[in-house]
Amino acid sequence: MPELPEVETIRRDLAARIVGRSIAEVEVPDPAIFTGYKRGSKAPKDISLNGFVRDLKGKTILHVLRFGKYLIFEFKQEGALILHLRMTGQLLVDPEQFKARLRLVLTGAPNLVLVFQDQRRFGEVAYAQNWRLFEPLAKLGPEPLNGGLSPEHLRSKLKFRSASIHSLLLNQRIIAGLGNIYANEALFHSGIRPERCGNSISGKEASALCANIQKVLDQSIASRGYSMSNYVDTFGKRGAMQNHSWVYDWEGDPCRKCKTLIVRRILCGRSVYFCRKCQR
Template identity: 40%
Template sequence: MPELPEVETVRRDLTRSLAGKRITQVEILNTGSLKGATPKGFLGEISGRSFTRFGRRGKYLILHLDTGKVLVVHLKMTGVLQYQQKGDSLPRAARIIFYFSGGQRLVFSDQRKFGSIELAGDAGTIPSLQEMGPEPLEKDFTSEALKERLGGRRGPIKPLLLDQSIVAGLGNIYAAEALHRAAIAPQRPADQLSGPELKKLHRAIIQVLKEAIAARGSSVDTYRDGQGKKGWFQVKHRVYGKQGNKCRRCGGTIVKEIFRGRGTYWCPKCQR
């Protein structure tokens, strides 16, 4: 699933390509990808409108229309939002297509059909966004804020980092990478982390997310950026997808274990 760095990369791409462009036509190829309106109602709200700006909250994209309404896009497992020129080949898994006055188009494709585009009057009315925790790249995400969100919970730290009500935008890839950088085992109970360890984890989360955005995300599965290109942060992964390799820090062997139903990558030698 695309995580914060991938979604932020798409947001920046769309901002450069689509701001102010007028939508001339919308083609809905899969009604199951649409939320918040009937196909007829959606077409009536979108046709002839323009995108004014592009936002993000956690793993969600928020496309602002000139009417004041928004499209909230959740890519889920295999969703891709790609800006195309007139002669580009249409993705095989295209679900919803927005056409623009210059002949360009914005294509939402989704192989597994779990993703969605939801029309809303305000992004703040979407329950999943209301319940979301702090953005890890904003100033209010401090080590004290992380400690407060964890709230002395006894559960293991890795699943808690995946909880979007604690930190917005983290997923399996960047939780694993941050924990490795902080030298914390994914199974450690959160309430047993010391103050210095929480500070290390806080710094690691911010560092790995910034580096991943600079590399335009991790293309480990179907992820493509807003231009249809692969990111390249996967070549810098230290543990995710690196089972059997030597740990860059201690020389131990990276392992993959199924923990709480998720593949978890870590180094048993240096993560404590």
């Protein structure tokens, strides 16, 4: 899953642990981890395994940044490593947790091994001389937690859209960092049904959505993320946000506000959970 709160939890842990450290060794057990390098296809022209290893070796990590669900290791010398965990990616520093599907291994002397482990192999990494020019980052919408997301922005992005509000909230060009869990939760707290058209959202509802998006993300960061099956932090520890969700994964259970049974439905190929009475 990792959505914004999970990636932010990882970022904070890593920032405390790897800033100022240098990369001594680089192993790439699964080259398909490179952005654009798909299984069965040839590597794109601008990607070479040897070049990648050469780019990273000896670099000192200056900052660990996050934009949406992307993590960025910015180097002191030049360049940056950009990572996306997609559905099942994990970044681990505890060797006890290294199991299978290791895709990238960074070693920093002394006593640091960072592993990108990824069951479904959807995760990706890229090296960029200047991460600010990395296209997927440039396309991201505003960050919900640094004041960049306003009701006016949201309303203007939804105003002429006929797609469901749920799928629009998952659109990273509109808001960076939301995924299915927090989209469902924010819609519940705002009293909005997931299948409502974007253009039906009023100014008042957009304000409520903004506030509730920030609320659920903040709460999840405080809980160190939502652990369903795969997500764990860099030490392999689960988060606790699943204990604080109101609708996500609660199909058939009574709504905590009104006791109406929570409904699950498939919308655009994704599971949505909602309360028929609390959400209109």
